[in-house]
Amino acid sequence: MKVSTVAEMRAMDRAAIEEYGIPELLLMENAGLAACQVIERRMEIAGHTFAIFCGVGNNGGDGLVVARQLHARGGRLHVFILGDPDRYQGAAAVNYQAARRLGLEVVRLEQADGAVPALATCDAVVDALLGTGLTRDVTGLYAAVIAHINASGKPVFSIDIPSGVNGDTGQVMGVAVQATATITFGLPKVGNLLYPGYGLGGELWVSHISFPPALYDRAELPIAIHTPLSLPPRPPDGHKGTFGQALFIAGAANYYGAPYYAAASFLRAGGGYARLAAPAPVVPHIAAVGNEIVFLPQAATDAGSLAYGNKEELLELCGRMDFVVMGPGLSLHEETQQLVRELALAIDRPLLLDGDGITAVAHGLADEGYRVAFRQAPAPRIFTPHLGEMARLTGLSTAQLLADRIQRLQHACADFNAIIVLKGAHSLVGYPDGRVFINTSGNSGMATAGSGDVLTGTIAAMTGLGLPVDEAVRQGVFVHGLAGDLAAQAMGEDGMTARDVLAHLPQAVRLCRQGLPPELQHRYNVVRRV
């Protein structure tokens, strides 16, 4: 499903009205009706009491439709308006007048405490305070009412987005409603899907409010939720070369886990032939745990990291591979970092950079000349940074990134001509052409050492299984998250390690081929349609 920014939703709204002739009043009616239908799925309406909080924009207008629809179904209501109702315009003003003429109890709330008795006695709350028109931090009366709503312990249905969550970023602007369910309109907004906004929304529902698919499913909308891709069938007569040859340039003294997890995950996720180029002194340590990997011992620096002198041999090796991963556990030794920077420009195979590889190249990218050369690299480049590494790559602070994750990602992908996986809860996969996919598999138990190394090999394996590089990256992110979810099912999120994620990769790939069981399908389809 596509996901929209606030500006894109405004444009769709305008197009629905102006191009397709759907009156604003109908759109608002559809929105309020859809919200009412979601409430009806969760609870009986007749005989129950609802506290409805409306702002003075169109989000509040939607709330007034909900009030009328609940009233029609026998619900009892307390409707509060925060602000001057004279500010309602267009459809919202019409719905305000209708609510008045129906004799609904509509109160302009001047003091937050005035809502307390209704919150104490109601059965559910409707939050129609602020939608996509949120422009600044929530303070004063709005903030106090939101605090009362959150303290009420009642089920909360948020209209479009939990009030206080920024529709473009998912960030909380001061304070925000914690909802039980959110009904969003047209398409889910970015803020409905990115944390913390996603976590605040509860169960997420969307109504297309009669927009035609030509509007909400347009190819030009660049942001979407990742849908699992089908893997090409495994040729029965395939040999290990058929399933990809991947080279991992990884490891240094005292970094044995990262190279092992990276290379082993390639094999566990279905890849054919894993070669690991690591400094010679560390190879025996890794071989002790992973003898299914083919080792290519390299000359080491005094510190036990990869020596610069390996460059030509490594380049020659890469030329015989299908995919290269460079970075896991390479260390920050300057000689090695220089080697990585130069290899990152020259390797003529799809190249994934992670961990210390990202740090090395980030230093290079700060220089305009290097950046120009990197953009023109002879084959696709992929970065898999967590937020801190993304900050290093872009020269921005983590706060700046969080304040606008999608746009920053789009900008970086275009700037570096690279595919970037920004890891975290709901990882993002960005492409140089502006597309961004939101991944919904995975869990917080995966925030553990080595988990990122497993991701690198999983992505490499997806190319080995026959997906083109751009699809392999997002499918790899999905499969990695699925393996993490299977590990969490088996042992709980708290104590799981990268080893457990690795161990569940075969089952994850098998489920991708056979089809996900209904409970996982339900979990990953994070948006329900109404």
Ligand SMILES: NC(=O)C1=CN([C@@H]2O[C@H](COP(=O)(O)OP(=O)(O)OC[C@H]3O[C@@H](n4cnc5c(N)ncnc54)[C@H](OP(=O)(O)O)[C@@H]3O)[C@@H](O)[C@H]2O)[C@@H](O)CC1
């Ligand atoms: N998608 C669609 O096609 C459809 C969309 N629809 C609905 O329209 C909604 C968008 O409506 P919208 O543009 O009127 O904005 P909305 O969210 O009501 O907020 C504006 C008001 O909030 C105020 N305000 C802002 N920040 C504030 C703060 N921090 N603290 C306090 N106040 C603050 C601002 O005040 P001002 O800045 O002017 O002082 C203004 O009064 C959308 O979310 C969806 O529900 C449906 O009707 C169906 C069709």
Ligand SMILES: [K+]
């Ligand atoms: K809202």
